[in-house]
Amino acid sequence: MPLRSGPLIVPAAVMKRLPMYYRYLHALVEEGVERLSSQELSGRMGISSSQLRQDLNCFGEFGQQGYGYRIADLYQAMCQILGVEKRYKAVLVGVGNLGKALINYEGFRRRGLVVIGLFDSDENIIGQEINGLTVNNIRKLGEFIKQEQVEVGVITTPAKAAQEVADILAAGGVKGIWNFAPQPITASPEIIVENTHIGDGLLNLFYKLKEK
Amino acid sequence: MPLRSGPLIVPAAVMKRLPMYYRYLHALVEEGVERLSSQELSGRMGISSSQLRQDLNCFGEFGQQGYGYRIADLYQAMCQILGVEKRYKAVLVGVGNLGKALINYEGFRRRGLVVIGLFDSDENIIGQEINGLTVNNIRKLGEFIKQEQVEVGVITTPAKAAQEVADILAAGGVKGIWNFAPQPITASPEIIVENTHIGDGLLNLFYKLKEK
DNA sequence: AAGTAAATGATAAATATTTCTCTTTTCTTT
DNA sequence: AAAGAAAAGAGAAATATTTATCATTTACTT
Secondary structure (H helix, E strand, C coil): CCECCCCCCCCHHHHHHHHHHHHHHHHHHHHCCCEECHHHHHHHHCCCHHHHHHHHCCCECCEECCCEEEHHHHHHHHHHHHCCCCCEEEEEECCCHHHHHHHCCHHHHHCCEEEEEEEECCCCCCCCEECCEEEEEHHHHHHHHHHHCCCEEEECCCHHHHHHHHHHHHHHCCCEEEECCCCCCCCCCCCEEEECCCHHHHHHHHHHHHHC | CCECCCCCCCCHHHHHHHHHHHHHHHHHHHHCCCEECHHHHHHHHCCCHHHHHHHHCCCECCEECCCEEEHHHHHHHHHHHHCCCCCEEEEEECCCHHHHHHHCCHHHHHCCEEEEEEEECCCCCCCCEECCEEEEEHHHHHHHHHHHCCCEEEECCCHHHHHHHHHHHHHHCCCEEEECCCCCCCCCCCCEEEECCCHHHHHHHHHHHHHC
């Protein structure tokens, strides 16, 4: 069950489906499902079996002809593909409700994000303890990142603070930023910025409701 | 500046970009920007000008040759396209941190979602007042939906409760469900289900970090 | 142990999406 | 008022993605 070696050509469309594969495979492993055919597996995900097989073929040969896919093995492979086995040290900035929700989200740690620092600018929030971590004053953020060699910054501040926080994170040397503020963030190109826009899902829902 | 009439053919790829257009246009209106060319506008969004023009052409002619797009008008049109002008009565089930974060999210109401009821099963949370609404016992959910003719249900419960809540929502007659639980939700096909998987963004970030 | 059915992986065909080029319109300047 | 520049819109070409078909391998049954 080898991961294909050499430089992989992974279409953007395939890349976008990888998190879904991860989710479903994780759930199936938890359920204790041992094997599934591409047809059964793809059926649960709402895609075609051709597409699933084609997608997996970008990375290697994970199935057995006449038998199907061993779920545990495929899950393992998917973890490797996504780089989930690595651990990333992270800080979270903006300990409001969304920040707290993310800190408590178990899938967070499972995916390899280890939050080692929480920061906020609100005096009422600084000093609070959440999940064993004390919320620090945002003024200490820059120093903390350098000292602890933090790799990822999560921004859950209000929109207007987001860019300022991003600048501190970038100056501190993080490799990636996961931004939840609606504001688009700019950073030098060697820093990977991933924007998550929670409100977008609602618009998709409305559009489909209107179509009906 | 007419919206094209008759049955529109809107490619899925275009549909997925509409929320982004909405976000950027809203921000530009707030900034007070009056007009932009397709090149300037698309540049900010990180897409090509051809694509922007092609996308808009699915819905009508919104620009002026030799001049560009009037931002306010284009924003208006986008609101119409997305059906954001309509108001939807909604309930939110699961008043944890994520639920609270969404309730306080201003973009929520701006997009047309009017939350009129909050529900939870936790005795410690029931009775709390948030944004002028009192959290009700989840046992009252079914009746409430029917009485108030609720159209949309937002699920922010833990995974294992999600399907049960979805069933109550469906039985009550909602038209759409916005689900944040990692669990995939099943409902009869006439109900639109939109799943938002917050953790997916993190995997995208990791994948890109690994690529570097 | 041999034959049959099941299911992958690969290739090819069909579709969908994006980009490019060109024409036409509109604004702006002289 | 006329000429030139700017920029949308439309159609065509190029690219990417998805689906269908088929050959081959593997497992299971008799």
